[in-house]
Amino acid sequence: MGNPILRDDAVGVRLARDVGEQLAGTPGMDVVPECSIGGLDLIEVVAGYDRLIVIDAIRTQGGAPGSLYRFTGLELRDTLHLSNVHDANFATALELGRWMGRVKALAEDVHIFAVEVEDAETFGEELSPVVAAAYPGLRAAVLAGVRELVGGARGQ
Numbered sequence: 001m002g003n004p005i006l007r008d009d010a011v012g013v014r015l016a017r018d019v020g021e022q023l024a025g026t027p028g029m030d031v032v033p034e035c036s037i038g039g040l041d042l043i044e045v046v047a048g049y050d051r052l053i054v055i056d057a058i059r060t061q062g063g064a065p066g067s068l069y070r071f072t073g074l075e076l077r078d079t080l081h082l083s084n085v086h087d088a089n090f091a092t093a094l095e096l097g098r099w100m101g102r103v104k105a106l107a108e109d110v111h112i113f114a115v116e117v118e119d120a121e122t123f124g125e126e127l128s129p130v131v132a133a134a135y136p137g138l139r140a141a142v143l144a145g146v147r148e149l150v151g152g153a154r155g156q
Contacts, residue, residue: 001056007124008117008131012056015142051109058114065118066134073110113142
C-alpha cells in the first residue's frame with residue numbers, strides 16, 4: 001500500500017513489486033503492487049482472498065525510520081470515531097467487509113509488514129536517505145517473511 005509519488009510512502013509499493021518479481025509464478029499468490037486507496041474502498045481490493053499480506057509505510061511516535069515491524073490482523077486497532085467512510089482504517093474496512101459478506105473471515109490470516117518512514121508527505125519519487133539506505137535489508141527481510149507465509153516459495 002502507498003503512494004508512489006510521496007517519497008517514503010512508496011516503500012510498500014516498491015517492496016511489493018520486488019517481492020512480486022522474486023516470487024512470480026508462485027501458485028495461489030497474487031501481487032497487487034500498487035494500492036493507493038484507503039477507507040472502505042479497500043474492501044474491493046481484499047475481497048475473495050483467504051490470506052492477506054500487506055506491505056506499507058508507518059509512522060509511529062519515536063520510531064526509527066528504516067525499521068521494519070511485522071504484526072497480524074489481530075493486532076490492528078479499529079477506528080474509534082468514524083465520521084465518514086474515508087476515515088475508516090484498514091481494520092475497520094476488513095470488519096465491515098466481513099459483516100457485509102464481501103470479505104472472508106481474515107482476522108487471523110492478515111499479515112502486515114510496516115516500514116517506519118521519515119517523509120511520507122513530500123512529493124517526490126525518491127525515498128528519504130535513511131529509508132533508501134535501509135531498503136536492501138528491508139527487501140531481504142520482507143521477502144523472507146513472505147516466503148515463510150506462502151510456504152517456502154522458491155526464487156532468489
